[in-house]
Amino acid sequence: GAVVSQHPSRVICKSGTSVKIECRSLDFQATTMFWYRQFPKQSLMLMATSNEGSKATYEQGVEKDKFLINHASLTLSTLTVTSAHPEDSSFYICSASSGGAYNEQFFGPGTRLTVL
């Protein structure tokens, strides 16, 4: 149980285009989903927290107009990187929490974004 999927697993796009990444909880309803960014050999950096049906809460320094998050249902959240630039190239990972006693987070497999 507690499986989280992400799509696509990797994407290459041209500078200036927008890219959408989907995060799905496959076997549970996720009250909260989180989006992280990870640079090579570094830890995970939380970008934003999204709750179903409400606006995402962004961490300090994360541009909300650049990284659009939509949490339309209890099993799906999307991250759209708008007008992507090479510096947006990174590994993006989502996690989902079912809101249990300790709100365990289960992570997706990640999406490798490369902006040319």
Added chain:
Amino acid sequence: QQQVKQSPQSLIVQKGGISIINCAYENTAFDYFPWYQQFPGKGPALLIAIRPDVSEKKEGRFTISFNKSAKQFSLHIMDSQPGDSATYFCAAPSKAAGNKLTFGGGTRVLVKP
């Protein structure tokens, strides 16, 4: 400000040996301490977790030791295997912060055959 400090940054251990990774935290509001295992190009996977009302939890070859007074917790990998070679992250969520996870910096473990 790093609220969870993890050490060492990297670790090399022989097959069959014990890998030990340590984490120290500052926020006493943390009430759940998970460890995640991440292979290259993959997302982190929950490995084992402990609550602060117990001092040790063991699952197979993996053991968490927790010292509440010292605000430290550690992961022990017994009989380390080459397949354990990965990056390990300790973490702690804060209910006061919407259960956001604060991650340690990670430890790259290499188990040599």
